[in-house]
Amino acid sequence: MKGLRLLRWSGSVLSPRTRPCCFLHKYQYQYRAQPFNLFRLQSSAAVPTRTIPEPEDDTLPPDPTDYTLLPSPPPSRAHSSARLSALHARLVLPPRLPLETLARCLIDPSADVNPNFNNASLSILGHDLLGYYTSEAILCRYPRLPTEVTLAAVYAYCGSKTLAAITREWGVEVAAAPGGEVDPGFLQCARQEAGNASVNGTGTQLKDLSNLSEEVSTRPNPEQQMRGWRQGASSKTVYDDYFGDEIKRTETDYSERPELRQEDAQRKAERRVTLEQASTGFVRALMGAVYLHAGKKACYNFFKAHVLSRHLDVSRLFEFRQPTRDLSKLCAREGFESPVARMLSETGRKSRHPVFVVGVFAGKDKLGEGSGGSLDEARIRAAVGALKGWYLYSPLEVRVPSEATEGKPWEPVLVDGGEVVV
Structure with missing residues (x-):
């Protein structure tokens, strides 16, 4: 199978972009709507360049080094940031990943709404890559896991809380406020305001909650509420994301009300995020940037070094309500004899703390x-141990489907009949 040429379909991501500094305030929004490119892709097709519009009057342009006019640092400042170079070396990133792209991964869409300078596109690609690599690693290592446990394991590896912890472990600091004068090595985002707390315990609230009528009017209708009542494991695998959470689908008809388009754009421009959301977007964007610049193998090695290497005790994710009944159903399905509980040993039956x-x-x-302070407790723990022994089966040699493109013959993995349905 031929490999894809990344430079042909991802030019908007791989080509470094710069902002012109010699523009007036009245041309700022015109430029941000049509940014120009000073670089050319290394391909046969030439990239057209756009010229800066000349001002109509004779006023001098502002100082080119005044970066306060920009919402985020320009890519030209990436090579002068010691913090950014230290992060690149600390994570042992591939040399093909430039500092300009690493600086772009640190810019959240809440700090800069221009998609050419934030990490929105890279974050979408990294989100899919993290979900794919994590899912295949868990399913191939534990092919008998129930659906609920599989979704919990995927969230434990690449969920928002885990990615935020990875960002802190990498030593990435967050800027107090985004701006063009900030060092490119800081994570930049517009932080969400605090909740409706009181000022120094005086009872004065920070926010006005008088607009409760607007919030009540925006509540979902009963048809939309029924979507949230789906709790089945099969519906989570078909309709929801790979965490088992419901995907928020918004259906807005702009043809009947065109003014909603401008309101949605303004709402996105004023969107603020939490520190956890900004950290999650940075790790996902860096994952996508490594894939685009260095290729699939380097991206998978980066994933194994920073995500899959984290220890996760999958046995603690189980929660059985009636383990004895589930074990009986499992034995009947697999053609085993009916399970029977037998006492192996006991001590201190007439004492205060017996053990069976x-x-x-x-x-x-x-x-x-299993062991316990009573016969029933020991019997239930023995049934739980038998169920975990079945579900936590792992083959000796684990191979994932993504390794099939490396020239090795593919060997099918075990496909189990699924969890016990009672």
Whole structure:
């Protein structure tokens, strides 16, 4: 299978962009609507360049070094940032990843709404890559995991809280406020305001909650509320994202009310995010940038070094309500004999703290073993141990589908019948 040429379909991401500094205030928004490119892609097709509009009057342009006119630092300042170079070396990023792209990954869309200078496009690509690599690693390593446990494991590896913790571990600091004069090595975002707290315990609220009528009018209708009532595991795998969360779908008809388009654009421009959301977007954008600049192999190595290398005890993600019933259904489905609980040993039966050891057997095979302060507790723990022993089966050699393109023959992995349905 032929590989894709990244430079042909991702020129808007790979080509570094600059902002002209010699423009007047009245041309600022005109430029931001049509940014020009000073660089050319390394391909046969030439990239057309746009010229800066000349001012109508004879006033002198502002100082070119006045970066306060820009919402985010220009890419030309990336090579002069020691903090950015240190981050590039600390993460052992590929040499093909330029500092301009790394600086772009640190700019959240809330800080700069221009898609040519924020990490929105890179974050979408990195979000899909993280979900794909994490899902195939978990499903190939534990092919018998239930759906709920699989979704919880994927969230534990690449969820928002985990990616925010990774950002802190990398030593990335957040700027107090975004701006063109800020060092490009800081994570820039427009932070969300605090909740409706009181000022120094005086009872004076920071926000006015008089517009409750508007919030009540924007509540979803009963048809939209029924979408949130779906709790089945099958619906989460079909309709929701790879975390099992419902995808927010907004259907807005701009043809009947064109003024809504401008309101939505203004709402996006004034959007503020939390520190966790900005950190999550940075890690996802960096994942996508490594994939575009260095290729698939370097991206997968970066994923294994920083995400998949984190320890996760999958056995603690299980929660059984009636383990003895589930074990009986599992044995009936797999053609085993009915499970029977037998006491293996005991100590201190008439004391204050007795201990009973119970084993669950299917014929002559022992499925699980558990101990407890009573016979019922030990029997339930033995059934839980037997179920975990079945679901946590892992093959000796784990291979994922993404390794099939490296020239090695593909060997199919185990496809289990699924979790027990009671």
